[in-house]
Amino acid sequence: MGKLDKNKQLKKDALFNTAFELFTTKGINKTTISDIVQQAGVAKGTFYLYFTDKYDVKNKLISKKAGDLFIKGERELRKTQISGLEPSIIFIIDYVVNELERDRPLLAFISKNLSWGVFRAALNTPLDNSENGNNFYEGYLQLLEEDEYSYCNRELMLFSIIELVSGTCHSCILYNEPLPLKDYKPFLYQTIHRIIEQYKITD
Amino acid sequence: MGKLDKNKQLKKDALFNTAFELFTTKGINKTTISDIVQQAGVAKGTFYLYFTDKYDVKNKLISKKAGDLFIKGERELRKTQISGLEPSIIFIIDYVVNELERDRPLLAFISKNLSWGVFRAALNTPLDNSENGNNFYEGYLQLLEEDEYSYCNRELMLFSIIELVSGTCHSCILYNEPLPLKDYKPFLYQTIHRIIEQYKITD
C-alpha cells in the first residue's frame, strides 16, 4: 500500500471512529457532519469522499460494531476449555452483555438500530485479518455440529435467543427496568436453556 | 365541558392524530411541526399551546398507541370463552401481532421507541371511559390469580415474553427475516409456553 493510499485509509478511519464516538455520546440526531469532520481533523468535503451521508456511516458502524462484539466473544470462548453448545452460547452471550453493560453508549447505539438482517450480515462477515475465512455464524454452526444432540431450525434458534437477549438487556442495562441486569441474568439464561431445549431433536 | 373547552380539545386532538399519521408515514425525523399544523388545519403557534415540541407528542403517542393495542386485545379476549393463563396470553399476543402485521407503520413507530418503562406505564393506564378503573396490568395479574398454578416473578415473566415477541415480530413482519411471521408463530408460541413453564411454581 502506497503512502497515498495509507493516508487515505487514515482519514477514512478517523472519520469512522470519530463518528462512532459522537454518535454514542451525543446521539445520531444531534451529531452533525461538521462535528464529525472537525473532531476528525479533516475538511468537510473529505467526508463526502468516503461516505454519502450521516446514515451511511451509521449503518456501516452498526454492522461493524455488532459483528466485532460477537467475534470477540468467540475469541474469548476459544481461550477457555468450555465445550458443548449451551455452555458455549451462554458464555458468548454473557461476554457480550457484560461488554454492553460496560459500554452503555455502545448498547444504546447498537440496539436501537440493529435489525436481524443487518446482524445476520455482520455475523457472516469474515473476521478481519482472518487467515481461514472463518466468521461467527460458521462458528455457531460448528458448535451445533459438535454437540452431542442434533438441532432443527438452527437459524431460528439463534434468532430467538438474540432478540430476547437484545430486548431484555437493553432495558435492564440502560434503565434497570424491571430489574438490574445481574438479577435478571439467571432468569435469562434459564430461558435460553429452554429455547435450546425447544429446538433439540429428540427421537 | 364548555363550547370553548370542546374546541380546545378538538384542536389538540387534531394535532395529536395528525402527528401520529405523519410520524408513521414519513417518519419522525422527516416530520416537521409545519407539516403537522398544516395538515391539522391550525396555526403554527397553536401547536406550542398544547405541546412543548415534537418529541413531547411522540412520547405521548407511543404510550397511548401501545396501551391501546393491549387493551383492545384484552377486550377481544373477554368476548371469547378462553380461560387459563397460557391460552389467554397467547390469544392476546396473537391479537396484537396480527394488528401490527396489518399496520406496519404502527409497528415501526412503536417498536423503535418502546422501552419497558414506557410500556409498563402504558399498561397501568386506566382504560379510557372505564367505569371500574381497570387496566391491562391488573387484568394480567388477575389472570395469574385465576390460573390453577401459581407463578413467581410475574412481572419478569411478562417482560421476557413481551421483549421476545417485540424483537422477533419486528423482524418477521417488517423484513420477513429470518422468515415470515406466520411461519414463525408456532415456534414463538412454543417458546412462550416454555417461558410460562419456567415461572410456574412447582412444589
Next chain:
Amino acid sequence: MGKLDKNKQLKKDALFNTAFELFTTKGINKTTISDIVQQAGVAKGTFYLYFTDKYDVKNKLISKKAGDLFIKGERELRKTQISGLEPSIIFIIDYVVNELERDRPLLAFISKNLSWGVFRAALNTPLDNSENGNNFYEGYLQLLEEDEYSYCNRELMLFSIIELVSGTCHSCILYNEPLPLKDYKPFLYQTIHRIIEQYKITD
C-alpha cells in the same frame, strides 16, 4: 389592506427590487440569495416565503420589466399627436431602445432572457391600476384597426420587428458592434418600414 398585509407586501417588494438591482449589477449567476436578503434588510427565510428560488424572481422580473417598458412607451405615445401605424410603432420602438440605451444593465438583463412566449404574456398583462383592462397588445391591435391599410399576420409582424430590434440593439448598445445605435437607427427604421409593408394587404 391591513397593517400586516401592507408589511408583507413591503417585504416582498423589497426583495423583488433588490434582486433586480443585484441581477443587473452583478449578474444573476453571481448574485446569491444571501446578497439579496442582506441588501433588502430581511431574514434569509423570508425570501422563501415569497419565492421558490433565484430563478423564480428572475422570471417574474423579466416579465415585469419588459412589459413595463412597452407600457411606458405606449403612454408616451398617447401624449403625442402621432397617428398611423408605422409612425406609432417607430415612436414606441424608439422610446424603448432609448430607454434601454440609458439603462444598459436592464438591456443586458432583459435581452438575454426574454423569449417571445414570456414577452407575449407580458404584453397581455393589463396595465396596473388600469381602469379599462387595456394592455399593450390590445393597443397594438387597435393601432392596426385604425390604420388606413389592412394587415395580415399581425402577430407575426410584431414578432419579426421585436426580434429584429432586440437582437440588433443588444449588440449596438452594449458593444457598439457593428456600429453605435444612433448610426444604426436609420437603417433599422427603414427595415421596420419594409417589414410593415410586407404585411400590408394590397388588393
Next chain:
Amino acid sequence: MGKLDKNKQLKKDALFNTAFELFTTKGINKTTISDIVQQAGVAKGTFYLYFTDKYDVKNKLISKKAGDLFIKGERELRKTQISGLEPSIIFIIDYVVNELERDRPLLAFISKNLSWGVFRAALNTPLDNSENGNNFYEGYLQLLEEDEYSYCNRELMLFSIIELVSGTCHSCILYNEPLPLKDYKPFLYQTIHRIIEQYKITD
C-alpha cells in the same frame, strides 16, 4: 507532431468535446468541471492544463460551433449551381436553420451566448485545413462582388439578417412560438428579400 503532442491534443479534444456535450445536455450552469473530466476520462488537474475555467471552454466552443455551421453552409452552397446574392444567402440561412432545428440543444447553446462580436470573429476564422485561407466573411463579400447589383453597408446588411434570423428562429424552433419554423420560413425569407433590397444601390 510527436507522439506526446498527439496525446496532449487528444486529451484537450476530449475535454473540449465532452464539455460541449454536457453544456448542451445539462446546461452550462449545471455542468461542473468534475462532470467534464470524469466523462472525458482524464484527471481533474488536467483540465487546468488546457483551460482556465468553464467559461474559457464555453467561449471557445461557441465561436467554433457557430463558425462551423456557416462554413458547412457555404460548402453545401458550392456543391449546388445556385448563383446570385439573394438565392445564395437564402440557401445558407436555410441550411443553418435546418441544422439548428435538427439539433436544438446546439441552438439553445449558441443563441443564448452569441454576440455579433463573437460571431464576426468566428466568420473571419479561416476554414480549418484550408489551403486557400478562405473564410466565411470573405466568401460573403465575394458573393456581393459577383452579383449584378451593388450594395452599400454590407456588414450592416448581414448583421440585420443574422440577428433577425437568430431571434425569430430561436423562438420558432424551441418553443413553436408564435408559430412553427416551417410556417414562418416563407415570411422570414420574404423579409430577408426586403432587407437585401434595402441595401441595394440604385442609381
Next chain:
DNA sequence: AATGAATGAGGCTTCATTCAT
C-alpha cells in the same frame, strides 16, 4: 505532463420558535 485526494469557502434551504396582532 498527469494525477486525484484534499480542501474549505460558500451556496442553498429548512424549520423550531417567537411575538405582535
Next chain:
DNA sequence: TATGAATGAAGCCTCATTCAT
C-alpha cells in the same frame, strides 16, 4: 386562545482549485 409572518441559526452539500506525488 389563536394566528402566521418573520426570524436566523444551523444543517447539508457542492465544487473550483491546489499541490504533493
